[in-house]
Amino acid sequence: MHQRSSVAELADSLREELNRYSPGGKLPSSRALVERYRVSPVTVSRALAQLTAEGLVITRPGAGAFRAHPRTGAGPVGDTRWQEVTLSADPVGEPLPRTVDASGVLVTLAAPPPGVIEFNGGYLHPQLQPERAMAAALARAGRRPGAWGRPPVEGLPELREWFARSVGGAVGAADVLVTAGGQTALTTALRALAPPGAPVLVESPTYPGLLAIARAAGVRPVPVPLDGDGVRPELLAAAFRATGAKVFVCQPLFQNPTGTVLAAERRPEVLRIAREAGAFVIEDDFARRLVHEDAGPPPRPLAADDPDGVVVHVSSLTKVTSPSLRVGVLAARGPVLERLRAIQVVDTFFVPRPLQEAALELVGSPAWNRHLRRVAGELTARRDTLVTAVRTGLPELELAHVPSGGYHLWLRLPDGADESALLAAALRAGVALAPGRPYYCAEPPGGHVRLSFAGVAGLPEIVEGARRLRAAVDEALG
Missing domain, CATH: 1.10.10.10 (Winged helix-like DNA-binding domain superfamily/Winged helix DNA-binding domain)
Incomplete structure (x- = not known):
């Protein structure tokens, strides 16, 4: 168990x-x-x-x-209703209200009840995590001289160098800041580049955590539609002209939730369009280490082909290791790096040194490449099993793209189908799904669900989950 x-x-x-x-x-x-x-x-x-x-x-x-004794009568009961007024009041001069809505993120963080198959997860199942290698790395890290002291605020030099090599191109260790995971890095980047009230261009659909960050910061996410080859350059250029935005946030590799990869011919176009608009591109490279076994080498990060400092690169080790190994990176060139550094120092001071030392030990060990190969093989088998189950047993759910990396499938519901009804029926049938609505910052073009194949125990559970989902589809959509 x-x-x-x-x-x-x-x-x-x-x-x-x-x-x-x-x-x-x-x-x-x-x-x-x-x-x-x-x-x-x-x-x-x-x-x-x-x-x-x-x-x-x-x-x-x-x-x-x-x-424990019951808490009733333990103390005076106050009246906290005044907080509703204070928290909902718009500050004078605030161009957009700041709202903190974490519901789209919590879907992938909340553990479902016992017995429910977890198709809504956002992390590797513990059986896929390198638990022994991480434990050994943490033990070795704890014995390093100075391991419990204060690290440089930018991060350990060796870890910055390792991340810089991962990005490639002209990015060097001096261009890198170690962060407490990818979510923190995205938050820092958005705060550095977009003042409250500013428009920020985002892919549509996109990662709900990004939309939550944007709304909490008081910026206005503006959708730019995708197709099977990623963001459409002509629509991106039009959005820059229409809004005057100075930031575009994208996931060029194995995009969440669609799984698409930005086409080779579009990559320089995106950088050119942003440069002509005087804008930054925040590249969320979250899934680079989740390439499937049958895929060729992935394209380099956008940051590797960016001589002008347009790209602010974000990635982390979390997705391919463990939710608790929250070690990530911001890479940028030019004056923007100092602004990113200042915001990170104010927010977090630095990433705890033992965690950085453990990350160094892990990626420098022979177990690291073995783990990456194992994950690639496991994700490939899981993807193929789920694709087969969907196409043969759930033909009502449209699968437009089979990803070559990442850990999820993006399915469109039939026209007019009630997304909420399907989610509720699925949970009653014993399977948890991620709803599609939180992935859109504007009205969605239709109902969707996202199925993750990384958080389940193995192939038999995927087959059983698809069987349960069949019953839920019959109940909700039949």
């Missing part, structure tokens, strides 16, 4: 058992719970920690765990 599901199941069992104990009553010892439920001591510890966080249990060092 997987560790996460074991913890959740034990927590559910203990939650039901709490009614047997009066408030303040002592629960069985950790050893007794290990023997009764045949789980590890770590699982017991984590389940008790979960119940403690819920306020159901209290733990006393050396004494054990106890049922």
